[in-house]
Amino acid sequence: MAIPLTNTFDEKINPGIEKWDLVIKPRTGGLSINIGEILQSKDLLFIFVKRDFVAFYKQTILGPIWFFIQPLLTTLMYLLIFGKMAKLSTDGVPPLLFYLAGVTCWSYCSDSLIKTSDTFILNANIFGKVYFPRLVLPLSVVLSNLIKFGIQLILFLLVWAYYYFYKKDDIHITWIILLLPVLILLLSLLSFGLGILFSALTTKYRDLRFLLSFGVQLLMFATPVVYPLSMAPKKYQWMIVANPFTAIIEAFRYAFTGSGNFSWMSLGYSAAATLVILILGTLVFNKVERTFMDTV
Amino acid sequence: MSEIVIQIENLSKLYRLGEVGTGTLSHDLHRWWARVRGKEDPFARLGEENRRDIKGGDWVWALKDINYNINQGDVVGIVGKNGAGKSTLLKLLSRVTAPTTGSVKVKGRIASLLEVGTGFHPELTGRENIFLNGAILGMSRAEIKRKMNEIVDFAGIERYVDTPVKRYSSGMYVRLAFAVAASLESEILVVDEVLAVGDQEFQNKCLGKMKDVSSKEGRTVLFVSHNLASIKSLCTTAVLVKNGTITLSGQVQDVIKSYLSEFNTDQESDAIDDSSRVIKGKGAEITRVALFNQQSLSTRKFLFKEKIKFVIGLNVRVQVTNVFFDLTFLNHFGDPVAYSFSSGNYSFNEGSQVIEVLVDNHFLPGDYMISLGIHKNTGETLEYIQAFKKITVSSTANENTIDYPFEWIHGSINLDSLWSIQSKI
Numbered sequence: 001m002a003i004p005l006t007n008t009f010d011e012k013i014n015p016g017i018e019k020w021d022l023v024i025k026p027r028t029g030g031l032s033i034n035i036g037e038i039l040q041s042k043d044l045l046f047i048f049v050k051r052d053f054v055a056f057y058k059q060t061i062l063g064p065i066w067f068f069i070q071p072l073l074t075t076l077m078y079l080l081i082f083g084k085m086a087k088l089s090t091d092g093v094p095p096l097l098f099y100l101a102g103v104t105c106w107s108y109c110s111d112s113l114i115k116t117s118d119t120f121i122l123n124a125n126i127f128g129k130v131y132f133p134r135l136v137l138p139l140s141v142v143l144s145n146l147i148k149f150g151i152q153l154i155l156f157l158l159v160w161a162y163y164y165f166y167k168k169d170d171i172h173i174t175w176i177i178l179l180l181p182v183l184i185l186l187l188s189l190l191s192f193g194l195g196i197l198f199s200a201l202t203t204k205y206r207d208l209r210f211l212l213s214f215g216v217q218l219l220m221f222a223t224p225v226v227y228p229l230s231m232a233p234k235k236y237q238w239m240i241v242a243n244p245f246t247a248i249i250e251a252f253r254y255a256f257t258g259s260g261n262f263s264w265m266s267l268g269y270s271a272a273a274t275l276v277i278l279i280l281g282t283l284v285f286n287k288v289e290r291t292f293m294d295t296v
Numbered sequence: 297m298s299e300i301v302i303q304i305e306n307l308s309k310l311y312r313l314g315e316v317g318t319g320t321l322s323h324d325l326h327r328w329w330a331r332v333r334g335k336e337d338p339f340a341r342l343g344e345e346n347r348r349d350i351k352g353g354d355w356v357w358a359l360k361d362i363n364y365n366i367n368q369g370d371v372v373g374i375v376g377k378n379g380a381g382k383s384t385l386l387k388l389l390s391r392v393t394a395p396t397t398g399s400v401k402v403k404g405r406i407a408s409l410l411e412v413g414t415g416f417h418p419e420l421t422g423r424e425n426i427f428l429n430g431a432i433l434g435m436s437r438a439e440i441k442r443k444m445n446e447i448v449d450f451a452g453i454e455r456y457v458d459t460p461v462k463r464y465s466s467g468m469y470v471r472l473a474f475a476v477a478a479s480l481e482s483e484i485l486v487v488d489e490v491l492a493v494g495d496q497e498f499q500n501k502c503l504g505k506m507k508d509v510s511s512k513e514g515r516t517v518l519f520v521s522h523n524l525a526s527i528k529s530l531c532t533t534a535v536l537v538k539n540g541t542i543t544l545s546g547q548v549q550d551v552i553k554s555y556l557s558e559f560n561t562d563q564e565s566d567a568i569d570d571s572s573r574v575i576k577g578k579g580a581e582i583t584r585v586a587l588f589n590q591q592s593l594s595t596r597k598f599l600f601k602e603k604i605k606f607v608i609g610l611n612v613r614v615q616v617t618n619v620f621f622d623l624t625f626l627n628h629f630g631d632p633v634a635y636s637f638s639s640g641n642y643s644f645n646e647g648s649q650v651i652e653v654l655v656d657n658h659f660l661p662g663d664y665m666i667s668l669g670i671h672k673n674t675g676e677t678l679e680y681i682q683a684f685k686k687i688t689v690s691s692t693a694n695e696n697t698i699d700y701p702f703e704w705i706h707g708s709i710n711l712d713s714l715w716s717i718q719s720k721i
Contacts, residue, residue: 024400044431058419129411131391290394
């Protein structure tokens with residue numbers, strides 16, 4: 001961190017003007033994020049990400065392979081329960097590919113959301129002893145989940161390639177695939193925004209922690225992860241469409257398989273909702289981060 | 297003229313007592329509503345002086361209206377009793393929590409060392425933890441890389457540096473953690489009681505490092521410690537914090553004297569805990585024991601070489617004859633290190649008695665426990681209360697006596713000795 005040293009030069013010219021590197025005051029403005037400060041902490045950010053990864057597979061035999069096993073097992077389970085037993089339609093997409101797409105996206109969202117929401121409680125011991133921009137920690141959580149998502153995306157692409165080139169199933173790639181980076185960005189920001197919003201609230205009202213782990217499970221069923229949007233009953237469809245995750249995950253699936261719904265309207269709605277949640281989350285996070293040590 | 301690097305203005309911190317969480321929602325709504333109408337926080341007004349011994353409202357000022365300036369290169373020792381607000385002050389300075397009112401203005405980079413080994417991850421190796429901990433403390437990756445060898449050397453763990461820290465002995469762990477912290481290159485260093493860990497050798501090493509940091513490199517240091525000897529040897533100025541306010545600042549010697557006198561005015565309980573009565577009153581019972589210093593103030597803190605007066609209250613139920621008293625002093629391991637016994641054969645009739653003992657204080661600085669017994673000449677013990685009271689002997693002495701000058705303490709007893717230089721025949 002290259003915070004400038006005392007600027008004696010200025011003082012000599014203007015002895016009346018005081019130069020302070022840091023002013024600690026009771027309350028800071030709501031939306032102000034010190035981007036510069038976060039950029040200065042980028043080393044810390046990467047070390048946190050590295051810590052998450054290294055600590056994840058230390059003393060495991062399979063190590064990073066677990067990143068593949070988790071979504072595969074979940075997909076197989078969904079395939080068995082929702083596909084074979086409940087016989088839910090997959091809109092003509094091969095069930096394995098359909099569920100894997102949903103699971104890959106959703107596990108990224110839910111992991112990021114749940115882990116960032118624990119930011120303050122899990123790191124109270126660090127936060128209580130030393131200062132660094134608090135946003136670095138939730139950012140590192142989302143970043144390490146993003147890398148995990150990237151690895152799992154490779155798995156998805158392999159399975160997709162198998163169906164697309166080898167089995168020549170009835171799936172076709174659409175130009176929406178060009179939007180993939182945007183979709184991933186939206187997913188990240190949405191989970192991050194919700195995560196920091198909840199992290200700020202759970203420090204004071206711990207009840208939300210229980211509500212959240214339960215709520216994320218419910219949210220999965222309000223998102224077309226194990227079923228296509230077209231299958232949702234008309235009566236409840238508005239609930240599913242109102243969920244900002246819906247349009248993004250539908251677009252993801254549409255991009256690779258050509259089936260499902262895609263509309264600029266709904267994606268625009270998701271983007272707007274993401275922005276609102278992100279602003280709200282930052283507001284609440286900023287308010288809480290300065291005094292949470294007194295309440296956590 | 298040295299320039300002000302930290303300027304503290306009207307700094308206050310309000311804390312909530314009791315169970316935070318119950319009724320928070322309704323309180324929060326109240327506070328929010330008051331703010332919306334532009335009124336003062338309805339709960340903050342209830343804040344009162346931080347006297348822990350008196351029951352009061354739910355809100356308390358852990359710090360109240362602190363004003364203080366620190367100059368470039370100052371080494372400021374902060375002393376005060378537990379809960380006086382020392383750590384709160386450091387927390388505000390290191391931005392762990394925000395003040396309720398007031399402000400702190402700082403020039404230069406602050407590094408805070410409120411704990412050693414913050415963020416150490418047990419699964420990561422020593423090297424990985426050096427990067428992690430260093431980054432948390434505010435060092436850049438390049439800076440840590442540059443200092444890696446120095447850190448490993450200082451910690452003395454070269455062989456273990458690629459082993460997960462969960463396999464480390466606790467001593468190695470602490471050494472590594474301190475080594476990382478010691479390599480910080482900030483202009484201002486805030487240190488809380490962290491030197492109280494590790495063995496004597498390591499503590500001396502840390503103190504030496506702290507001295508280097510302050511005197512050789514000319515950095516500004518804020519240092520909280522209960523170890524008055526290290527405050528004396530390190531600091532150039534000192535601050536006494538009491539009940540959330542700064543009551544005295546200036547010369548280290550004056551501040552320490554004032555701090556010690558705080559203890560002397562404390563009314564210590566003379567009562568004896570029943571659990572320490574090993575052998576219970578066979579005929580005679582010790583009802584209370586009070587300790588006084590040379591100013592006849594009731595206390596448990598004594599200056600170096602200051603005589604200790606015991607006043608023992610005795611309740612005799614059955615007439616006893618031919619008894620004597622003894623006092624045993626135990627060190628902090630519980631080993632007896634000094635002994636004192638009454639001469640003569642006392643006899644007491646039924647009723648209350650008061651006995652006074654004046655003991656020469658030959659103790660080296662430290663804590664000692666006291667046991668008191670009444671025995672018959674035949675060897676039978678009438679009453680024995682074991683390790684019922686702790687006294688603390690400080691390294692500071694009276695004006696007319698020399699202080700205990702060292703940081704290390706070898707043993708418990710200070711022997712009177714006469715040193716003379718004999719010329720060679």
